[in-house]
Amino acid sequence: MRALVLTGPGRAEVQEVEPPSAGPGQVVVDVERAGVCGTDMELFTGAMSYLRTGRSRYPLRPGHEWCGRVTELGAGVDPSWLGRRVIGDTMLGCGSCDRCRAGRHHVCPGVAELGISRGAAGALAERLAVPVTALHPLPDTVDETSGALVEPGGNALRAVRAAGLEAGERLLVLGTGTIGLLAALFARAGGADVHLMGRAEPDLGLATDLGFRHTWTRETLPGLPWHAVIDATNAAAMPALALDLAEPARRVVYIGLAGTPSTLDTRDLVLKDVTAVGVLGGSAGLAGAIDAYAGGSVDARPLVAATVGLDGTADVLAGRRPPGAGPGPKIHIDPRQ
Template sequence: MKAFLVTSVATGTVQDVAAPEPGRGEVEVAVSHVGICGTDVSLFNGDEARLAHARSSYPLRLGHEWDGTVVDVGEGVDRSWIGKRVTGDTMLGCGHCERCLDGRHYLCADRYEIGVRRDRPGALAERLLVPVTALFELPDAITDRMGAMIEPGANAWRSVQAASVREGSRVLVLGTGAIGLLCALFARADGAEVHVLGRDHDALELARSFGLAGAWTQEALPALVWDAVIDATNAPSMPQFAVDVVEPGRRVVLVGISDDPSLIDSRVVARKDVTVVGILGGSLGIQATIDAYASGAVDPLPLVSQVIGLDELSDVLTGARPMKAAGAPKVLVDLAR
């Protein structure tokens, strides 16, 4: 089968590799579409801290935002899965530790992450092996392109839930990348007054086209009461900014991860009685995201900048080909191209 392999820092090629065979409890998926995100770019470019945290090494096969169709199953798996369109949880816990047993498998110390952690092969290939326990069936209302955006959507859904957003809340989302804009769309779907803050003019225009209450640069941000602030940036200064501007007694959610350490003044957190919540992974939000996309409550497709073939991916990852177009942040790889 064809697969995109990162063989060394900033070097990736499409190669012919052996097709996988599903083992016990696994299914084989014919991959349809794969989303590319900042984590993929970071690993491709050899971010040493992220590689060390992920316990991964070259060669890498990236791709953790995906959908496809089950074409084969291993021992112990119901054959009725064959032919079903699916996506899956990226986080694969050991299944027997305390965290896994109480529903925190995405925080398992020995977890694998598809396309990210402990060299678990990702979806940038024609075929992908996935434990059946990680599968989610896709309804007909979810297109193939939408299916590849469920993983970032699930991160956004969890972020909005952690922010305790409700009807009439005023929410500020920091960042106009895919997760930031998806946070804005999920918060709006929950009835909030949503504003976004960013630096990219085109991305701010895209946010305004969604009918959000406001899209601002930091210099122009009005002094409003923010019931929740969600930081979806990779800027080390933004967590403190979020704590500074949020209404006392309210919530700050951190879903973005910066390359450098972020410092938060705990005195401000305590004196404002602010709750600060971190979000890692979308595991607990996958079904809710599928439901929101299928119902039309949230439409992720305006965030897609381009759909490319596997042989075009290297140019995107190296930056030779821009990821964004007209403010839209998400590149999808179509494995059929």
């Protein structure tokens, strides 16, 4: 089968590789759509910290935002999975440690991240092998575009839940990329008064198109009480700003990761009595994201600017947008093209 392979920093190519087979407890999925994530781009450029720690290494097959159809079952898998449309969890825990048994498999000491770490081959390929325990079925009302947005949606939904807001309370989302916009969409669906802050006015256009009336830059941000702040940026200065802006005794949620260490003064955290929450992975939010997409309370499809075939993936990873791409931050890959 055809699969995208990262062979070194800045090097990606579509190769013919051995197709996967379903081992015990696994299924094989024909991939219908996969999203390109900032993590994939960091793996491509070599900036990803896992490459320095040895948790990831080349050659590597990326892709962790996907949907597809189950076409092969391994031993012990319920036959009802065959032919079903599914998405899958990125975080593959061991299943037997204390954290996994407590439902925190995303922080299992030996967790393998699909398409990212510990050699777990990803979804930028025609077919994918995945444990059946990682699967979530997709209803017919969730199309391929939305299906491949479930994984980032699960991350964003977890961030919104961590903000702990009541309906009508004010949320400030820092960042207008995929996760920031998704967080805004889920928060609005939950009744929050959502404001977004971008780097510059041109970054706010899609948010406005999505119906958000309160969009700001740092220079225009009003001095309102922010009942929660979600930092969905990759800027090292933003965690401290999020803490500075948050109302005392409320919450800041950190889901963005900067390329260099971020600093904040924990004295400010203590003296403001602010709760800071970090969010890693969408595992606990996947089912909720599917429900929101299926029910229509959240439509994330405008975030996808273009869909290209597998041969166009290397250009996307290198930061080149496809001709005719829309304003959205997300590019999708259809491995069947």
